Structure formats: C-alpha cells, structure tokens
Amino acid sequence: MECVGARNLAAMAFCISPSSRLRLRRKKLWRRRASWCGHAIRWRSHCLKVEAKAGAGNESCVVTREDFADEEDYVKAGGSELVFVQMQRNKSMEMQSKLADKLPPISIGDDILDLVVIGCGPAGLALAAESGKLGLKVGLIGPDLPFTNNYGVWEDEFKGLGLEGCIEHVWRDTVVYLDNKDPVLIGRSYGRVSRHLLHEELLKRCVESGVSYLNSRVERIVEASNSHSHVVCEYDIVVPCRLATVASGAASGKLLQYEVGGPKVSVQTAYGVEVEVENNPYDPNLMVFMDYRDYMKQNVQCPEASYPTFLYAMPMSRTRVFFEETCLASKDAMPFDLLKKKLFSRLNTMGIRITKTYEEEWSYIPVGGSLPNTEQKNLAFGAAAGMVHPATGYSVVRSLSEAPEYASVIATILKEGHAKDIITHGRSKENLSMQDTSTVWHKLVNN
Numbered sequence: 001m002e003c004v005g006a007r008n009l010a011a012m013a014f015c016i017s018p019s020s021r022l023r024l025r026r027k028k029l030w031r032r033r034a035s036w037c038g039h040a041i042r043w044r045s046h047c048l049k050v051e052a053k054a055g056a057g058n059e060s061c062v063v064t065r066e067d068f069a070d071e072e073d074y075v076k077a078g079g080s081e082l083v084f085v086q087m088q089r090n091k092s093m094e095m096q097s098k099l100a101d102k103l104p105p106i107s108i109g110d111d112i113l114d115l116v117v118i119g120c121g122p123a124g125l126a127l128a129a130e131s132g133k134l135g136l137k138v139g140l141i142g143p144d145l146p147f148t149n150n151y152g153v154w155e156d157e158f159k160g161l162g163l164e165g166c167i168e169h170v171w172r173d174t175v176v177y178l179d180n181k182d183p184v185l186i187g188r189s190y191g192r193v194s195r196h197l198l199h200e201e202l203l204k205r206c207v208e209s210g211v212s213y214l215n216s217r218v219e220r221i222v223e224a225s226n227s228h229s230h231v232v233c234e235y236d237i238v239v240p241c242r243l244a245t246v247a248s249g250a251a252s253g254k255l256l257q258y259e260v261g262g263p264k265v266s267v268q269t270a271y272g273v274e275v276e277v278e279n280n281p282y283d284p285n286l287m288v289f290m291d292y293r294d295y296m297k298q299n300v301q302c303p304e305a306s307y308p309t310f311l312y313a314m315p316m317s318r319t320r321v322f323f324e325e326t327c328l329a330s331k332d333a334m335p336f337d338l339l340k341k342k343l344f345s346r347l348n349t350m351g352i353r354i355t356k357t358y359e360e361e362w363s364y365i366p367v368g369g370s371l372p373n374t375e376q377k378n379l380a381f382g383a384a385a386g387m388v389h390p391a392t393g394y395s396v397v398r399s400l401s402e403a404p405e406y407a408s409v410i411a412t413i414l415k416e417g418h419a420k421d422i423i424t425h426g427r428s429k430e431n432l433s434m435q436d437t438s439t440v441w442h443k444l445v446n447n
Helices: 071-077 079-089 122-133 155-160 195-208 336-349 396-425 434-445
Strands: 021-035 040-053 058-064 113-118 138-141 152-154 167-171 173-177 190-193 212-214 218-223 229-233 238-246 265-278 286-291 310-315 320-330 353-368
Touching: 071 079, 071 265, 079 353, 113 122, 113 229, 113 396, 122 138, 122 195, 122 396, 138 238, 152 155, 152 396, 155 167, 155 190, 155 396, 190 195, 238 396, 265 336, 320 336, 320 353
Parallel strands: 113 138, 113 238, 138 212, 173 286
Antiparallel strands: 021 040, 040 058, 152 190, 167 190, 218 229, 229 238, 265 320, 265 353, 286 310, 310 320
C-alpha cells in the first residue's frame, strides 16, 4: 500500500554487507532539554547505532541524524523502525531520472522566488508543477531521491487525474476476505502505479512549468524583516521567497508548527515482497485488498499474534505476486521483523512456496496526529498537512488531486498581494504579510 516517506531527514550511512543481519540498538535516543521559551520542551536526538554482523567478520557503524522537533516528529519519521524506513527510502531506482539533470538550478542571489516547495515526493512535484503553470516563479528544494514505494490506486481516480498512462497493471475487480465465508467483491478496478512512469510524468510537468531546483536538505525557514521567507539549506545556502510551502512528508516538525494537544499519531506498518511462487491460490484477475482470514487459528502464542494484520496481494500473473502483510494502525508501530515473520508464516500455511524474490518493501505510514497551526506563515501540503486518510493511510491521490486548487489559491493571494502592496502600502511589491498567509490557510482549510 502507499507509504509516506520521511523525505526531509538527514542522509544515513549504512555499513552493511550483503549477508549481514541488522541489529538495531537505541543508545541514549532522547535527551530531554527544557527550553522555557513559551514553556516548550525541546527533544534532542542523539544517535542510532546499527551493528552489522556477518559470518566471519564483525562490522559496525554509527548512524547519526539531525534533531527532530519532538517525540511525535521522531515517531512520524520512523521511530523504532527508522533504519528500515531509511533502507526503503535509499533504494536504487536506476530508471528514474535525477531531478538535477532535468530542472535548471535555483539562482542563488538577489532573485526572489514567488514560491518555494520543500519536498520532492509526489505531493511536492505536483504542487510545484501546478504553481509554475499559473505563472509563479517556483523553486523546488529537497534531496534528489527516487520514488521507491509501491502505490496502489483506484483506476477511475487516476484516470480522472489524467495519469492512467502511469498505471502498469490493472485488476478488473477488488476482493476482500473477512472470514472463511464467501469473499466480498468491491466492484471497482484497481491499479498498480509504475513508480518510474509517475516520477517521470510529474518531473516532465515541472520542466514544462519552468520549475527550478536545489538538491539540498532544508534546515529551517526564517522570516526576514521585509516579510520575505528565507529558506536556509545545507552549507548555509539561503533561498529567499515570498512564500514557502512544506511538502516534505509527515515528519516536518522542524519546519512547521503543529497544534498542541491534538490526537496522538498512530502508525501503519507493512512488510512486502514481490516474488515468484508456486501454488498461488489467488485469481490473477482480482486484486486482494484485504485478506483478514485467521491462518493461525488463534492457537499459537507469539508476539506477532498480538497485532491484528491482513494480507494485501497484487497477483501480476499466476506465479508473480506482490504480497504485503499490513498492520492497518497501531498506537505503537508493529515492528517490521514481526510483520515479515507473520507474512512468511501465513504463506507457508497457505502452501505458497517462494522460488524467487525480486524486491522487499518496508512501508511506514503515520496516521492521525496533530494538524498544522494555521496561524503560521509557512504553508503545508501533502502528508505534512495531514492529507493522509486516517483509516487507510492513502494520501498520494489526495495530494495529486488537490494540487491544482491549492496552487490556484496561492497564486491568487500572491497576485493580490502584488497589487495591494503597489497601490496601498508602498512596500516592495514582492512582500507578503502574515494577514495574506492567514487568508491562504483559511481558503485551503475550507476547500
């Protein structure tokens, strides 16, 4: 299923040999340090230590990362499963173009961008392209990483977005198994998105809209005295703009303020494998949306049995299938090692024998949690704005479908700000006041 990546995290180095097995150890993970500015408590992260052990040798490496805003931000980023989230994020996808090879670089200097979009996932690329299409001078900032997660969508929704050409496989119907009785047919066709084709299509739209790009992690956003926003990147590179929008995934607490006292974030985790198999019982014409059947018969006591899970399966043929064991939502994330164990136990019980493995997937999706504070100047989009379905974890179609309207609201306010500043305020025509961005938030929330 969909995975919302933490695309604004520091890069992590892994000293892992092909035959290694990972052992994650949290070492002094959090040090609580009080900062009494507004009675806020700041959480500071230390490090994760990843030890890789191979047969004859012993290798180890320390993975360090920047501070998270707070504990919830850490959970959104991957929490105790952060190493696996990063492994998924850093997969090699050679067919996907590098953004820096296709988009012109952001001009660093006196040039003021209308809009900076922070984050280069589907949400960020879509918003940048739609905003540029409306005549705004748009800069895109974020690590130059490929789309690595498998996306499943309802075919009619992607057709409505003009993205049907990005679907690589379609099932004529979708089935749900709740028990050993007759399955439930949903009566709706389902598609598997080509990560390569979606990435190339959204990148093409950015190229056509004149979007410029900087391959960098964003450190912070500072409001300048002239009401511009200064997007501060690695190596102290500063990109000035009239408005910044954060689309860097759910773990964006360093760049956005979130409401205090909101619901606690929960997590959907899923472990998947694309494999060649023997004895596949599923009809290749049907996509298995949820198989909740209890293959363990409730008589086995083990850690993974305490988490309710279901099987999500995409049979591409009689022998090639993408299987994913999914914990829909949990207060504490179900660990990937338990999901993996449960998946293979399920397949073994069903008599399915794996003959070849093409790919593993670690899907980590924060659901619920606090929404962005609408009294701040910086805007949010995609998972950073809470645009994740709290019951399913789906977000990509929502972000892609909302991008045109979102861009339209931003463009209208920015253009109105130009006219207002020239006629009434005598300020630089490029300034944007806090009142203007409050209007943007109001329109976006009520659309």
